Amino acid sequence: MKKLLLLTASAAILNGCIYGTVQDANTGSAVYQAKVSVINGNCSGNGCGFPEGTDTSGMYVFDAYGDRNGSANTKFITPSSGQEAVTFRVSKPGYQSRTFYHKPDYQKITYSGKTYYVSDAPVIYLCPLGSLDSDGDSICNAAETRYGTNPYDSDTDDDRLSDAAEIFGYNGVDIRYYGADPLRKTVLVEADYYQAFKPDQAALDQVIQAFADAPVTNPDGSTGITLAIDLDSQIAAADVDSNLSPVWTDFDVIKNQYFPSRRSKLFHYALFADRHSGGTSSGISRGIPAHDFVVSLGGWPTPGGTMQQQAGTLMHEFGHNLGLRHGGNENTNRKLNYLSIMSYDYQMPGLRVDGATGVVDYSRLKVNAISGNISEFSAMSGYGGTTESDLADYQVRRNGSWLSGTASANLDVNNNGTLQSSVFVGNINASQNDWDNISFGGGGTGGTIGDPHLGASSMMLYSLTSQMATPEFMVEPCMTPEDM
Structure with a gap:
């Protein structure tokens, strides 16, 4: 993902320009004199009274510097108050118009001794009128071929964000700004926080990297998942609730104001809050799967948690x-054969893998599975591709x-200093590869991830699947210091 140069409000006077290109979906050639409107x-600026038009190369520039279109046609475009992106529309007779959302991500460049800040909008492949759109995601088949997406699947990478949303944005939000790509799985989180419990950036980065390293394949040939955590708003002191109770009632008071x-x-x-439900639970998810969650480490020995505890x-x-x-x-906790941050055994200290500690x-x-007894000499065994070397x-x-x-050999399960050929540990079900079983759609009472460009049938399918969560798992507080 390219690095973003995030300008402060005071830097807005730098007058960045926004540019992009418009091409014909069928031929890939430049579309001349397409109209790009805000x-x-x-x-x-001086030229705000009319839209920009594409030149013979298909390029348009909302030029804040006057270098390209002249000082009489300067335009500096910013999102409207209360919005996070600019809404543009591209149109030309004979073509379907295209609306897209763009949050400027200004990059600093130097050209001919001058410094500029520029932001590139997505390439727009205009579809001629009457073009076929087999998957109904608002991108015609010919344009999908240009973007490399599947014209028969509205969500090429199966991350519950439609191809259209990942290229053009949705509902005033430019998720491309956060690294969304229709050919690579993306998960987006907005995180708000109480001043005293702002998470350590290193903790966020550790989790972001864990997703980037995930053994998940993508249509572009890469592995991993792009996790974008927008550490957005500090909750005002007047709105801070030191004990969210009832947790989701009080949570929604804050969510409705800040999200x-x-x-x-x-x-x-x-x-990222203090506590919930009058206890010291580390957090709670609104369901399994779900849309919302709380991290509540205020009552822990290090209020707000150590960096490792925050990440875990x-x-x-x-x-x-x-x-x-x-x-x-399954909800059986502390399974001996389940090596995951989801187990209380690993949530706070992390895993130990190949000599590294604190792995999330x-x-x-x-x-x-383990049936009653285990040989400490041979320990555990894998299936479905998991080898002794992996263990x-x-x-x-x-x-x-x-x-x-x-996990593969010489495992002293009763911690007595002596290896034994048979030690009783109880009956333990087989454990899954979690990354193979991620649900991207959210769910539960907090809402469902998935924009309308996915299509009605796709949304209905997920809705039915999300209802399969057993009610006893729908609200689940997590570990306390006593569980360590």
């Missing part, structure tokens, strides 16, 4: 939003203690 946004409804089909919503809890609670339970596909990750392994990378934690050996 439908919603602020314009300052824009225009984001509701695109972003999960997280609140964020990954854990968000995992519930993504459909994961404390045992992966969901399970990457498929581990066989050998992991150390195991049980009852608050790290065990000698690995």
Whole structure:
């Protein structure tokens, strides 16, 4: 993902320009004299009274410097008050018009001794009137071929964000700004926080990197998931509720004030708060799967949590939003054969993998069931592609203690210093690879991720699937300091 140069409000006087190109979806050639209009946004400059037009190369520029279109046609475009992106419309007779949302991400360039700030809008492939759109996502088949997306699937990368939303934005929100790509899975989170409990950026980065390293394949040939966490608003002191109780009633008072409804089909919503329900639970998800979650480490020995505890809890609670339970596909907690941040054994200290400690990750392994006894010499075994070599990378934690050996061999499960051929550990079901079972659609009472460009049939299918969550798992507070 390209780095964004985020300008402060005082830097707005730098007068950045916005540019882009318009091409014919069928031929790929430049569209000359297409009209690019600002439908919603602020314009300052001498040429604000009329739209821009494309030149013979298909390019248009909202030129704030006067270098391209002359000083009589300067335009500096910014989002309108209360909005986060500018709304543009591209039109030309004989073509379907296209609306897109653009949040300027100004990049600094130097040209001929001058410094400019420029922001590139997405390439627009205009579809001739009558063009076929097989998947009904508002992008004609010919344009989908140009973008590399599937003309018969409105969500090429299966992340519950439509191809149209990832290219053009949706409902006034430009998710391309946050790294959304129709050929790579993307998950978006808005995180708001109380002043005393603002998360450490290093904790957020650790979780972002965990998703980037996920063993998940994408249509563009890459692996991993783009997780964008928009650390957005500090909750005003007057709005801070030190004990969210009833948790979702009080949560909604804050959410309704700070989380824009225009984001509701695109972003999960997280609140870094003090406590909830009168206790010291580290957090709670609004359901499994779900749209909303709380990180509430105010009552922990380090109020707000250490960096490691913040990262582990964020990954854990968000995992519930993504459909994961404390045992992966079941709610049995602290399963010996389940090596995941979703287990209380690993939520706070993280995993130990291949010599690294404090690893925040969901399970990457498929581990066989254990029937009563286990041989400490041979430890656990994998299935479905999980090998002994994979298991050998992991150390195991049980009852608050790290065990000698690995998940593959010489595992001292009763921690008595002696390896035994048979130790009773109880009946434990097989454990899943969590990354293979992520649910991208949110769900529960907090809302559902998925914009209307996915199509009615796709939305209905997810709605039916999300109802399969057993009611007893719909609201689940997580660990307390006593659970460590």
